[in-house]
Amino acid sequence: MNATEPTWVWPRAAYVHVPFCAHKCGYCDFASLAGADHLAERYLAAIGREMEAATGGVPQEVDNIFVGGGTPTRLDADQLGRLLAMIRRWFPITPGGEWTVEANPGTLDSAKADALAEGGVNRVSLGAQSFQPDLLRALERNHAPEEVGRALELVRPRFNRWSLDLIFGVPGSTPENWVDDLETALSLGPDHLSCYGLVYEKGTALWKQWNAGDVESVDEESERSMYEFTIDRLEREGLAMYEISNFARPGHDSRHNLVYWTNDAYFGVGLGAARYVRGVRSSNTREIFAYLRRLEAGLDATGPTETLDPESRARETSILMLRRTQTGIERADFARRTSFNLDDLLGEPIRRHVSRGLLEDDGSRIRFTREGLFLADTVLCDLL
Ligand code: SF4
Known part of the structure; x- marks a missing residue:
């Protein structure tokens, strides 16, 4: 086996994390915070400092940006505008680049949608998860199914590219439920769909209920049939599977996610954000006050770091x-x-x-x- 050390280049992709959420969903293992909106201004100042440090104070052009969470659209329109301006300053995007922001139904309004479009965002990823009230309740999501359609009325006129996230294998669901969810999603005309099988992440509220026997997971055969139906149905609809959980019409693949799946370098800023820069993988602390205090003191917020051979x-x-x-x-x-x-x-x-x-x-x-x-x-x- 012969291998030489690669010549490292600066990342051409950036991930920016916004942790605020209306409440903590039962299955959520992300760096997300409920009841912490009062920290948003401090957070914006800290993340601005982190972007400056991550780029060495020299703006770094990137081909794609992903602002995820948490719920980025939990910020108000003015805060969103300022966040996007900071991102444009430190991570200017190449012409024709992809800039995605995650949004949750129920948190998007026309002022926020305008702020995103005017700020340079050209793709929205909307967390629908399910269109069935009982399954949304099982996931402890706090939006109603009809809010997805309402959010899309704001998204469609402003953004050419948008995606829906769905989850299958939710406790209490059947293959028939999943068929309904998928058909409802298709009726909205997406060019990109992410369909994830529910994972019981250790430590989450849902995992605790499942571990205590209060919640029963969907049996393997049903989950397989849901996945199988997804692949076949979306293929017939012209949404080809391009990754294990992702489906798109031609030209609508998520370019940012393709960076992860080719193991390319990316910047990552914000609470708990991971990054892969010059061969070093690292991620920030997931503790909000540690994150804020370190950035406010002019330090970095890096936690675990790994350099792979x-x-x-x-x-x-x-x-x-x-x-x-x-x-x-x-x-x-x-x-x-x-x-x-x-x-x-x-x-x-x-x-x-x-x-x-x-x-x-x-x-x-x-x-x-x-x-x-x-x-x-x-x-x-x-x-x-
Ligand atoms: S909205 Fe998303 S990030 Fe926020 S708690 Fe729910 S699953 Fe987690």
């Missing part, structure tokens, strides 16, 4: 690339990015999963088979 980085690149269900791992691209020969590094597990029918190998690229998609976690763990 070339082989670990190559393995990590392989599993991220494999998540891209159409592209998979293209041998020549993998060698160019990692300086490793894919077959020297991972030939044995690849051959094993090809013979089990979970991966396909056409000589130039490796991809999941349809059966492999249902056992993706097992295959990805094995490669890592």
Whole structure:
């Protein structure tokens, strides 16, 4: 195996985290804060300092920006405008670049939608999750199904590109519920859909209920049939699967997320934000007062940091690339990015999963088979 240290370049992507939320949803493991809106001004000042430090005080042009949360649209229109101005200052976006902001139904109004559009945002990702009141209650979401349609009335005239997030496998749901949710989403005409299977993240309120036996997870067979229906139904609708949980019409893939799935570098600022800069992965503290105090004292808020050796980085690149269900791992691209020969590094597990029918190998690229998609976690763990 031969690998040379890559020549590091500055990231061409930036992630900005806004942690404020109306309340904490039961399944949520993100760095999100309920009842902390009074900290928004301090937070904006801190994140401005962090952007300046992250760029070394020299604006860094990027190809895509993602403002996620939390709920970025929990900020008021004036605060959103100021946040976007700071981002434009430190991370000027290349012409034709993609700038996404996550929004929650119920927190978007016309003043905020105008602030986003005028601030340079050109893509909105809307967290619908479900269109069924009982399933939204099970997730402890605090929006009503009809608020998704209302939010889209604000989004459609201002943004050419938008996406909906949905969750399947919610406790108490059936395959029929999921069919209804997907059909409702399709009736809204999305060009991009993210469909995630519910994960019981350790420590969340939902995980505690599930652990105590108060909540029953959906059985594996039903969850598989929900996922299978998703792939087939969206394909028929012209929304091709391009990543294990993501579906888009041609030209509507999330360019920011593709940065993660090719293991490319990205800036990350804000509470709990992760980044990958010059070969070093790190993330900020998730404790809000530690974050604010450190930035206010002119320090950074970095918590865990990891520098991967070339082989670990190559393995990590392989599993991220494999998540891209159409592209998979293209041998020549993998060698160019990692300086490793894919077959020297991972030939044995690849051959094993090809013979089990979970991966396909056409000589130039490796991809999941349809059966492999249902056992993706097992295959990805094995490669890592
Ligand atoms: S709105 Fe999103 S980020 Fe906020 S608590 Fe709910 S799931 Fe978490």
